[in-house]
Amino acid sequence: MSDNWGFIALFSLIALTVPIIGLLAAWLLRPHRPGPIKQTTYECGLETVGDTWLQFKVQYYLYALIFVLFDVETVFLYPWAVAYNKLGILALVEMFIFLAILAVGLAYAWRKGALEWV
Amino acid sequence: MSPLLLQQIAFMVLAAISLSGAWGVIRAHSVFVSALWLILSFVGVAGLYVMLEAGFLAVIQVLVYVGAISVLILFAIMLTEDVMGQAEPASQWPLAVLIVLPFFGMLAKAAFTADWQLSAGSVAPPEGASISAETAKLVTTAIPAEQGFRLPGQVVMLGRSLMTEHLLAFEVVAVVLLVALVGAIVIARD
């Protein structure tokens, strides 16, 4: 296999050590003077009121949902695009049917207001 | 140290990552942390795909599972669970163990004893398998040295395969995705 994934493995390990080495160096150099006031949750100097948990609106989920389905679509689009030269008119038509079906989905989401930030 | 040993070490590390990620999913005290362990498991499996020479699939695994499905799960947790909520200890674990252990034993036995008819290693083309010179050019990633240009490799093969042999499945997936989109929007909105 000529794809050099071994390098990726090594490089990932090295990349992971970068922040760790940095934090170790900082741990040696920086002052350590924690205090109860210092370690309170930051809220512009005011005391935190209530729970950290907020009720998020379902809008966030709808964006993630449409994103996931379009992300899956790219999984099919990329091999198609790369193989396109060798495929001819049939592949073009097939892909347009695929895209049209998903475009219907996008149009539906649009009409139903799933794309509105409220 | 030989390349084989290095490969085996890499396999061990990746298997440990994916299994410990899965273990974390059932041991973690909060749903959010559970989801993080799940993501670790996905990454480990992607690494195993690389070892199986399915580079495209590995990248897709990271893109879809780590980059997309995990976002969906994390958003759903944010929307439903008390963010800091602690999961209660599992209730029916003795029963579950009673089901899972024999199941595991059965699968493991099958993995060892079944005749998988492994053919990797056979140098001669098996009966009925033929490959055209053009396809051969597509699958290989050999680089003609003086051009310094890489042939596109497996991805082209995949694209072809999707557009020809698996065309029906390909278009059905589009419909499934559409139905999922419409259904999920209808369900999730009030």
Place this chain on the structure above:
Amino acid sequence: MIAMHFLQASVGWIRGLIAGQLGLAADALWVDLAIWLISALVILGVVQVGMLYATWLERKFLGRIQDRLGPNRVGIFGLLQPFADMVKMLTKEDITPAQAHRGVFNLGAILVVPPAIVVFAVVPVGIGLIATDLSVGFLFFISVASTAIIPIFMAGWGSRNKFAIIGAMRAVAQIVSYEIPQVLSVVGVLLLAGTLSTQGLTLAQGNGGAGDAIGYPGLWFVLIQPIAFVIFLLATTAEIERTPFDIPEAESEIIAGYHTEYSGLKFGLFQLSQYFMTIASAAMASILFFGGWLAPLPFLQRIGPLDLGWFWMGAKTIFFVLVFMWFRGTWPRLRSDQLMGFAWKVLVPLSLANLLMTGLIGYVTQSSTNLSGQPLLILLFFAVANALLLMATLWLIGWWRKNSERPRIRFEQAAAGELPPAEVAA
């Protein structure tokens, strides 16, 4: 055609040297590992220095835009400023809130860095000068970059701070929304190049690349895919959360978003990874649309035996880094609803239309023999199609804006006298 040259030959020479030092055959595993290690460290060094000076460049450049000098005290032209910043970051006290989930909080800061470094493995700076030329190179870049949302989520959740969690949710919603136009806009380019490898994408824009086969010799993709380029640039700016798409960390609205609770070097790590991603995205924009390490004119490609690929790649990358900074210097921040609407209602349909157009023209030019080999005619084809697409888009946006009722905010309703006086008073 690009021949074997100095730098490629020197790789073989280094290989022999290392093998000699270790007393091994030139194809032994250890030699491979040593070369990997060396190239990893070289990339890391270059990227680190690039990151440090990107911070300097940003402050200098923004200073100029705002008619001031920028850093000018530490060293000549403030050139040592990044190092002073580094010392400051390292010696600042690091506070972990008592409320925070320590593990997730700290791990979030650590994990935000590696993806931003690993993407550089597929950035080519010349023939043979790429750490690993994966056949799925560009997809590798996209998927590794997309994992960056997990540490953001970890930072937001681990802090147990309302502002942090809001910032994280907004950041993730924005990043995932803009990822779609980003990946869709590139499909046209992939279609013309016929490969996902970053090296192949570069070469497809040169003489004798893959583009040759379907008749695009020596054209940078920005010339035949201008709309895709603009979509890619805007979506990328949003992906790396730079102004005008920096709502998730809008410091005047939700403190500092998901890194509200971070201090000292942990805060620095978030900044670090953002600069890494800025440089990587600039590099990717130049690879996809501006010919990567190819010189603008063939005779500028090398001096004698020395290939100038690294120079052109560096120059183009710095240019795009400056473009990102220029965006930040000139444009105001978008509103949340405009931001999400822009991604889904403008960029995604436009990139789908662009894909359709590219597919059709690609098919026509490839199947008719009298067109291939005539770059000017193909350029004309794409120019007309792009212009038509742009006009259609602008007309549609205008039509839609005119015909859609924008929900007016209370302030406007009050100004128009549409609210009863009692409610205005309230």
Place this chain on the structure above:
Amino acid sequence: MPAIPVWWYLMVATGLFSIGLYATLTRRNAVNVLMGVELMLNAVNLNAVALWRYASPTVSATVDGQSVQLLSTLDGQVFAIFVIALAAAEAAVGLALIIAVYRSRRTVELEQLDMLQG
């Protein structure tokens, strides 16, 4: 040539599947149950890809004067890609259901979701 015996991969897949099954059986939180399902799907994919890699016929061909070993199909990868696409759709709908249930019942604990009991 793969140097690692195929049962190593099959054992990892078995482990993942069993843990996923355990998660779906024991966890009370519906999101956690879904995570178990995702684990099982991953195990299935890993199994399919491993068997594809080891059991699909290889063909020796001559490309540019070099003899290379080629896999004659990519069916394992294609299968896995379809499974990933369906997993995405399943997660999208499943989580939408969980959110919808949460909105009406204020809980995602499966044991408390007994509205179908008489």
